[in-house]
Amino acid sequence: MADSALQNIPSVYEPSLFGTYSKKIGMWLFLLSDTLTFGALLYAYSYGRISTGGWPTPFHSESIINATIMTAFLLTSSLTMVLAVRASVHRDAKMQTLWLLATMLCGTGFIVLHGREWSNLIAEGLSLPMFPKVPHHQVAAEFVNVSKTVPQFAATFFGLTGMHMLHVTLGVIYLGVVALRRKFIPILLVLWLVAWLGTPAYSPFHYGAHILLIAAIVCGIILWLKPKVYDSSDVEVAGLYWHFVDLVWMFIFPLVYLMSAKIL
Amino acid sequence: MDTFQQALAEQVAEQHRHHGKALFFYVWGALLVMTAIEVYLTYQHMQPVKMLTILLGLSFIKAALIIGYFMHLKYEVSRMKWLTMCSVVACLILMTIFFFPDARRILELGVK
Numbered sequence: 001m002a003d004s005a006l007q008n009i010p011s012v013y014e015p016s017l018f019g020t021y022s023k024k025i026g027m028w029l030f031l032l033s034d035t036l037t038f039g040a041l042l043y044a045y046s047y048g049r050i051s052t053g054g055w056p057t058p059f060h061s062e063s064i065i066n067a068t069i070m071t072a073f074l075l076t077s078s079l080t081m082v083l084a085v086r087a088s089v090h091r092d093a094k095m096q097t098l099w100l101l102a103t104m105l106c107g108t109g110f111i112v113l114h115g116r117e118w119s120n121l122i123a124e125g126l127s128l129p130m131f132p133k134v135p136h137h138q139v140a141a142e143f144v145n146v147s148k149t150v151p152q153f154a155a156t157f158f159g160l161t162g163m164h165m166l167h168v169t170l171g172v173i174y175l176g177v178v179a180l181r182r183k184f185i186p187i188l189l190v191l192w193l194v195a196w197l198g199t200p201a202y203s204p205f206h207y208g209a210h211i212l213l214i215a216a217i218v219c220g221i222i223l224w225l226k227p228k229v230y231d232s233s234d235v236e237v238a239g240l241y242w243h244f245v246d247l248v249w250m251f252i253f254p255l256v257y258l259m260s261a262k263i264l
Numbered sequence: 265m266d267t268f269q270q271a272l273a274e275q276v277a278e279q280h281r282h283h284g285k286a287l288f289f290y291v292w293g294a295l296l297v298m299t300a301i302e303v304y305l306t307y308q309h310m311q312p313v314k315m316l317t318i319l320l321g322l323s324f325i326k327a328a329l330i331i332g333y334f335m336h337l338k339y340e341v342s343r344m345k346w347l348t349m350c351s352v353v354a355c356l357i358l359m360t361i362f363f364f365p366d367a368r369r370i371l372e373l374g375v376k
Contacts, residue, residue, distance in 0.1 A: 089277040233277070
């Protein structure tokens with residue numbers, strides 16, 4: 001049906017092969033390539049898990065509850081995102097902005113909970129050599145030998161979940177730009193200051209917060225060079241990216257958290 | 265955007281206008297229920313391989329729901345659906361071929 005409808009569009013161009021606009025096809029191609037990035041990371045994690053004896057199972061019930069709430073946040077954010085797309089195609093600008101803000105709020109909730117999870121694990125002694133040492137802390141019994149005997153655990157866990165957290169963070173920024181355009185830049189700068197000054201110097205988030213500053217500069221340049229009002233196609237393309245981030249978590253949650261749950 | 269792209273975007277928007285809001289809530293509910301089942305199964309002292317199989321099965325169903333309904337692929341033209349999904353699945357199968365010899369250890373030696 002879509003194919004036949006396309007033939008009716010008067011144009012000097014030949015009909016679109018995929019029956020949709022270029023931006024959307026571009027985003028799909030990017031997401032396919034990103035699938036391979038996360039696929040490789042998930043395979044690396046699984047490979048390490050299978051081939052290494054004594055793989056730790058550090059996620060006690062509190063961690064599993066935390067990760068479940070994070071999952072609920074992401075699933076809810078996907079719902080609010082489709083509602084934002086729906087509002088945009090109905091040209092309801094106010095609801096579009098509100099649903100986009102709700103999506104960003106859920107995404108931010110996910111990042112905060114994930115950050116708390118990371119901080120707890122680091123405080124318990126699970127760390128990477130590149131992370132600064134936490135002063136005056138006692139390494140939990142389960143992590144005493146993990147860094148020496150199973151270094152793959154921390155490397156693959158922080159690598160995989162860190163990559164996903166970066167994607168969620170960039171997704172929130174992307175939605176912020178689509179929803180609020182230039183007004184989002186000062187908000188982003190405030191968030192950068194809060195994240196930078198509000199985290200202790202030994203936290204990886206202390207220097208990780210500078211991603212927000214870099215994003216603010218890049219978004220500022222883009223909005224200055226090409227100011228525009230984002231339409232329904234832009235919201236839909238942003239939505240594709242957001243749903244993909246949700247989709248990836250649907251594999252990380254069971255493989256990383258549930259399969260390594262501490263069951264007493 | 266040029267006129268042709270705008271016409272395509274408007275056509276896609278028109279397709280979106282025909283979707284009811286309720287469907288998205290059903291999909292969201294199904295995703296939440298499947299997540300709850302996953303967490304419940306974690307504490308049922310199942311064999312790791314059996315649990316992994318069920319968890320991955322549920323993850324693929326959840327992924328299909330997200331791609332089909334939230335990402336709207338169910339309503340795209342056939343060429344779009346087949347080319348995108350076949351290409352990504354083929355690449356993941358290639359990764360699996362490299363992974364396969366060690367993955368067999370799950371069946372033969374069990375998960376540590």
